[in-house]
Amino acid sequence: MDNVNEILLRLPAKDLCRLRAVSRSWWSFLSKPQFMADHAARHPEPLIVAGYNTYHREDRILYDICDLSGRIVKRVHATREEWVLYGQPDLLCVVDWTNMSVKLLNPATGVAYVLPTEFAEEHAAYHQYLYKYSFSATFGQVASTGVYKVIRVIFVLDGGHFEQLYEVFTLDGNIHAQWRAKQAPPYQVEMDHWDNVVINGIVYFFLSYNVDEDKRRIGSFNLETEEWSPSIPGPLSSLMDAAADHIDCSFQLTIGALSGSLVIACHPATSTHSSMDLWFLVDFEKGLWVKQYSIELSFRHPAYAIHPFLVLNDGRIVFVIDTINSGGLLSIYNPETKTSEDVMEMGYGVAVGLYTGSALSLANKVPVSE
Structure with missing residues (x-):
């Protein structure tokens, strides 16, 4: 049983949730608090909640819960336009x-x-x-x-x-x-x-x-x-004023939070290849900002706005890109390799948050029979 337990602990949460439907005994074993805690320790990366504007979605998906590989663990539909x-x-x-x-x-x-x-x-x-x-x-x-x-x-x-x-x-x-x-x-x-x-x-x-x-x-x-x-x-008033005098040069600012700090992201608007600067507020009373990151990004579609929202334990930065042609895009930037990876297309009107519940509680129905 130890070998089976070790194998199960390595499986993604979505696969374990499917195994729960096999029988009552599988459901009982995979729902034990100790097993759920051990699984969470093996899979520490957070789950992302991606919420949508159903006014622009024929499939009426209200939100997805997904991992950082883009795998959708749970999908919830709206009963009306929200x-x-x-x-x-x-x-x-x-x-x-x-x-x-x-x-x-x-x-x-x-x-x-x-x-x-x-x-x-x-x-x-x-x-x-x-x-x-x-x-x-x-x-x-x-x-x-x-x-x-x-x-x-x-x-x-x-x-x-x-x-x-x-x-x-x-x-x-x-x-x-x-x-x-x-x-x-x-x-x-x-x-x-x-x-x-x-x-x-x-x-x-x-x-x-x-x-x-x-x-x-x-x-x-x-x-x-x-x-x-x-x-x-904000940190870029002079830069924005200068850009306003050039019809072919404009900047997009977005507001966000990283590691408990207020952050302003700045990048050239409607560009398929640009740099994104992240400015951190270090003193609100004095209005003091410090640029901590300058990130080179390349997109398949022109970006309207970039929204950083999470720094992972290994230093990678998770952000959402609002693109002009394809809606939202979940991406992860690695400061060590200075590269970014597109993880998941998310559709229009996306808002993101973190899922703090147990991944194994996302599908926790007891089978009707053995």
């Missing part, structure tokens, strides 16, 4: 713009926390603009308590009048909880897909591109105090 807008290790933020719906979905358990669709009481008068708005949302944990909070930005447009409404929802177990209005910051923010990131209870985001003097600046919102901080300049 978009996975943002991912954290434990939860996904799923929105439906047709009915103002926001929910936090746990990919490990399948449990969904559905938030109220109504406006905050202070914003009730804006219901008359029901068909004249769009919205976005993101979420994170309060650093001191671990409680999740969701921040929603509602963009109201009525004729020539444009306004942003800000609301917060706290997931503290209160069944009567509602959205609460928050005072708007002294700037307009971008909180759309890939325009924000949450680190240690702080939401960071780009300021709106509609405000020319602020388009390279970064604002933040503290989920614990629910206060806005003054914006700071």
